[in-house]
Amino acid sequence: MLDEKLLQERLNQFKPEPLVDFKHDPNKVYEIPAVVESDDVIDLAKTNFLGLLDNESIKKTAEETIRKYGVGTCGPRAFYGTTEVHLMLEEKLAEFFKTEECIVYSYGFVAISSAIAAYTNRKDIVFVDKEANFPIQQGLRVSRSRIVYFDHNDPESLLREAEKIKAEESKKKPTRKFLIVEGISWKTGKLCPLPRFIEVAEMFKMRIFLEESYSLGVLGDTEED
Amino acid sequence: MTIEKNREGYPTLLDKFAAFYSRYVYRRIRDCWNYPICSVPGKDVVLKERYTPDNGWTFKYTGKEVKCINLASYNYLGFAESTGPCAEFAIESIYKYGVSNGATRIQYGTCEMHKELESLLTEFLGVEDAITFGMGYATNSLNIPTLIGPGCLVISDEKNHASIIVGIRVTGAVIKVFKHNNVKHLEELLQENIISGQPNQPDGQYKPWRKIFIIVEGVYSMEGSVVRLPEIIALKKKYKAYLYLDEAHCIGAMGRHGKGVIDYFDCDPKDVDIQMGTFTKSFGSAGGYIAGSKDLISYLREHSYASCHAWAMPPPVAAQIIAVLKILMGRDGTEEGRKRIDALARNTRYFRRRLRQIGVIIHGNDDSPVVPILVYLYSKIVITVRTLIENKIVTVGVGYPATPLYEGRIRICLSAAHTKEQLDYALEVIEKVADEAGLKHSRRPRDPRPVEYDDI
Ligand SMILES: Cc1ncc(COP(=O)(O)O)c(C=O)c1O
Numbered sequence: 001m002l003d004e005k006l007l008q009e010r011l012n013q014f015k016p017e018p019l020v021d022f023k024h025d026p027n028k029v030y031e032i033p034a035v036v037e038s039d040d041v042i043d044l045a046k047t048n049f050l051g052l053l054d055n056e057s058i059k060k061t062a063e064e065t066i067r068k069y070g071v072g073t074c075g076p077r078a079f080y081g082t083t084e085v086h087l088m089l090e091e092k093l094a095e096f097f098k099t100e101e102c103i104v105y106s107y108g109f110v111a112i113s114s115a116i117a118a119y120t121n122r123k124d125i126v127f128v129d130k131e132a133n134f135p136i137q138q139g140l141r142v143s144r145s146r147i148v149y150f151d152h153n154d155p156e157s158l159l160r161e162a163e164k165i166k167a168e169e170s171k172k173k174p175t176r177k178f179l180i181v182e183g184i185s186w187k188t189g190k191l192c193p194l195p196r197f198i199e200v201a202e203m204f205k206m207r208i209f210l211e212e213s214y215s216l217g218v219l220g221d222t223e224e225d
Numbered sequence: 226m227t228i229e230k231n232r233e234g235y236p237t238l239l240d241k242f243a244a245f246y247s248r249y250v251y252r253r254i255r256d257c258w259n260y261p262i263c264s265v266p267g268k269d270v271v272l273k274e275r276y277t278p279d280n281g282w283t284f285k286y287t288g289k290e291v292k293c294i295n296l297a298s299y300n301y302l303g304f305a306e307s308t309g310p311c312a313e314f315a316i317e318s319i320y321k322y323g324v325s326n327g328a329t330r331i332q333y334g335t336c337e338m339h340k341e342l343e344s345l346l347t348e349f350l351g352v353e354d355a356i357t358f359g360m361g362y363a364t365n366s367l368n369i370p371t372l373i374g375p376g377c378l379v380i381s382d383e384k385n386h387a388s389i390i391v392g393i394r395v396t397g398a399v400i401k402v403f404k405h406n407n408v409k410h411l412e413e414l415l416q417e418n419i420i421s422g423q424p425n426q427p428d429g430q431y432k433p434w435r436k437i438f439i440i441v442e443g444v445y446s447m448e449g450s451v452v453r454l455p456e457i458i459a460l461k462k463k464y465k466a467y468l469y470l471d472e473a474h475c476i477g478a479m480g481r482h483g484k485g486v487i488d489y490f491d492c493d494p495k496d497v498d499i500q501m502g503t504f505t506k507s508f509g510s511a512g513g514y515i516a517g518s519k520d521l522i523s524y525l526r527e528h529s530y531a532s533c534h535a536w537a538m539p540p541p542v543a544a545q546i547i548a549v550l551k552i553l554m555g556r557d558g559t560e561e562g563r564k565r566i567d568a569l570a571r572n573t574r575y576f577r578r579r580l581r582q583i584g585v586i587i588h589g590n591d592d593s594p595v596v597p598i599l600v601y602l603y604s605k606i607v608i609t610v611r612t613l614i615e616n617k618i619v620t621v622g623v624g625y626p627a628t629p630l631y632e633g634r635i636r637i638c639l640s641a642a643h644t645k646e647q648l649d650y651a652l653e654v655i656e657k658v659a660d661e662a663g664l665k666h667s668r669r670p671r672d673p674r675p676v677e678y679d680d681i
Contacts, residue, residue: 002416010419016436016465019498019517020372022524030526031335034326046327046334053323062324062541063316070265070307071315071545072510074298078258079621080266081298084273087261100227106511107360109367109535113391119238134530138366141395176236186534205235 113139133186155196177206183215257610266298268642301478303642304509311548315541322540334537354522361503362388364513367530376435437466443475443486449589477507510545568641584665597634
């Protein structure tokens, strides 16, 4: 039974903290606005590695797309939100990456966390870099897998951690294992020694997630490596 | 559908059940979903016709296009348009600002479009301030963790959207789930947990919660139900909790002024501490917002993962929303906004009453434009969706795992853009399918009087 008196007492005592511990300051600029370019101002602040933001033919294509499909899709992929444009994009990307297939998401953060959570579950072991970015962490929390950290960008540290797990598992059926690495680390900007990571992953039959937010389109001399 | 290659000796990628389910249940019926389109998802939608030569392993395109009545898209106000003022304004913004700003909101990505959008939205919602993000899902999943932390209690409706669940799972808060829209259960949980305080304290000491959050949606997209907002506001005041309201499916679509469920119930916007919503539905665009006090919004501008790490909302996406807001607020100097809001309300009531007359079971509030028809069994979802497509009507089938196994349904979303003729034709076909497939499960007495569209 509910103890009414105790409830009243505790409710009276309950002094919740403010919604946010923060006071708006009318004199502060919270967002640095975009640079307006002109003849003597160039915007070097934005990320425009390949100079595509000002590409007129891309703008034209975007216009044509709106003239055929409108701006939004008004629904998820499964519910009539898949347009021919999505199919074309995925086909081109799969060709570019030389993969069997490809799926696009509308937001980078969500692509990372959703993909991780889609494949991993609480029975799995996931090997993760200590400096892994926030969306990776978020995906892992959702998956509730067992997480094993290794030192930043260090395949030998991964190897040691994997050996430990292998010893633990010597008598059991092996668990499904995953490795998550970033091409270029969000946090440190360092390039990951991928070939050695792949070697180690193969030794222990780990499947690999490679997060390329900062490396895609930037590294490699044929645009494709 | 494919089976993984080059992974001999690896534990399988899919669990036994998932592999069985995807290959031998879902594969056989997956023609009911993911149908590609080649037009704007307006009152009609054009399908890229496909067939499967091997019962769902692969699909091939016939090269033909098929126009269908669209009862599937979240196009509540009919703003999914490829012509007209909204599309033109979006296109204009591409040439002025580009398709992306290539930067985050907090550093160099905020342009005039964002400022204008947020100031219009602030006025529309009757709040102190509002902030927008590039995706609705991320608005929940990335902002909830900056607002809620360890030592907090979250009480969440069992039917809340995945983006909310992902958001609260990473907060470190204690999470309690209440039965869908069940105010009594919500109150019991509040009482119990206020009495118990934070769990696992040394020597069983009493430690009150830092904060308590109630998280609900306005209109539930799989149920068609409308949150019992006035009662929940009363509870949140009584128990000193904060209220987080996700208006994804009701902003634009509910209320006399299209201002969502707060407007529908004539509640005070100040009583909802955190108002969240998306632009993917009524606005025909993309992205989401959070609205509330200046302190709250400035805090998010500075701390939200989505402001600091993700690129700002693309200018044409913002432009589409601005143009829609201006119409809804009557700033375009026409009655267009009013007309659309009224048309959606009329179409909703008309269609729901007619469905009741047919004798199918429908769920949700009479004013909710989301209308689930309960068909229960998988096979009935499939036959209904397929037959409707053959008759050039598209709807959404929803089954396990999105619903419990035996609560399969056909979901219809009404739009201001639908004409009476379209709705009448759809009702006629639905009645036929209901007879053939056995969907007339309702034992409610049927009102035989004709429903007059113009009198609604
Ligand atoms: C209640 C609710 N919240 C959030 C979202 C996510 O919005 P978006 O599709 O814009 O990412 C949805 C969309 O499906 C939703 O229904």
